[in-house]
Amino acid sequence: MTVFDLLLFVIIVFVLGGIYLITNYFRRALVRTKNSLELSGAKQAIVQVKNPTNHNPVNPNSFVSASKSEILAVFPFFASVPEGLQDNMEIHVNDFLYEKVFIGKGDLEVTREMKISIAAQASLLMAGRKELCFPKLRTVEVYPAQIGPYEGLSIMKFAGETPVSGVVKVSWATAKKEGEVATPNRNVVLHEMAHQLDFEDGEADGIPELYLHILEVIKDDPKETWMKILNQSKSLFSQSTQEGGMHPHSLEDDAEFFAEASVAFFYGAHTLKSGLPKLYDLLARFYNQDPAAYLPGQVRG
Numbered sequence: 001m002t003v004f005d006l007l008l009f010v011i012i013v014f015v016l017g018g019i020y021l022i023t024n025y026f027r028r029a030l031v032r033t034k035n036s037l038e039l040s041g042a043k044q045a046i047v048q049v050k051n052p053t054n055h056n057p058v059n060p061n062s063f064v065s066a067s068k069s070e071i072l073a074v075f076p077f078f079a080s081v082p083e084g085l086q087d088n089m090e091i092h093v094n095d096f097l098y099e100k101v102f103i104g105k106g107d108l109e110v111t112r113e114m115k116i117s118i119a120a121q122a123s124l125l126m127a128g129r130k131e132l133c134f135p136k137l138r139t140v141e142v143y144p145a146q147i148g149p150y151e152g153l154s155i156m157k158f159a160g161e162t163p164v165s166g167v168v169k170v171s172w173a174t175a176k177k178e179g180e181v182a183t184p185n186r187n188v189v190l191h192e193m194a195h196q197l198d199f200e201d202g203e204a205d206g207i208p209e210l211y212l213h214i215l216e217v218i219k220d221d222p223k224e225t226w227m228k229i230l231n232q233s234k235s236l237f238s239q240s241t242q243e244g245g246m247h248p249h250s251l252e253d254d255a256e257f258f259a260e261a262s263v264a265f266f267y268g269a270h271t272l273k274s275g276l277p278k279l280y281d282l283l284a285r286f287y288n289q290d291p292a293a294y295l296p297g298q299v300r301g
């Protein structure tokens, strides 16, 4: 090896080392930026609760903050939720109000009451979860009464719809009524927001994104285990709709079954727990809360 070869070798080592260090720096800087963006987003929303005049107007709707008493006024279910979960719900409600765009359809003017009621019902699903508040949801379309029928497509009318991840459509007439009076196994906002959770991994298949607190419990092939429990419960429910007491619409497909099971988990907790205990336990893990323990006993039926 000549001196020239040696020099060339040293130069190549330096150049390669330099490239590695530079790419590594940018990669780490990117992760840092992403993390701090997520953190600052969450922090900002919480700060806004205390100081709404100071917020960055990323949301074209004027930002509304909601106190616990305002949440309670439109969503009395909130009173039954334990204090720690109430605190989390309040944060999620305000994140929801800050981040999501509400659009009134059919000349409907979206009011403060509508925003808080929808955000409060949606946040019940998030109360025990450590994840961000429906990160993929951008737009809530609020219809005065029913949605549809769509021209040339269907004669059906809906109280709610989740056409894609990122958008939910709800009927205010239904959402208001179901927020104010808890009717067993009926809640359009919970139903559509459960679809949003299901959609987060890109597929509406009844298997939502399974985060850490459930992966700690189901270690072996969590998706397969999840689906097994869902299918067993679906088959029990189809044999006897008395079991679990869910809305029969749940039998349409796996996505509907998960959405309706989520409604029953909150709005029929005792019936679901006694009729389909494995499904109840699975959802208790997923939502990280136990409504059957904190809600007053419901009559089975």
Ligand SMILES: [Zn+2]
Binding pocket: 191, 195, 255, 256, 259
């Ligand atoms: Zn549905």
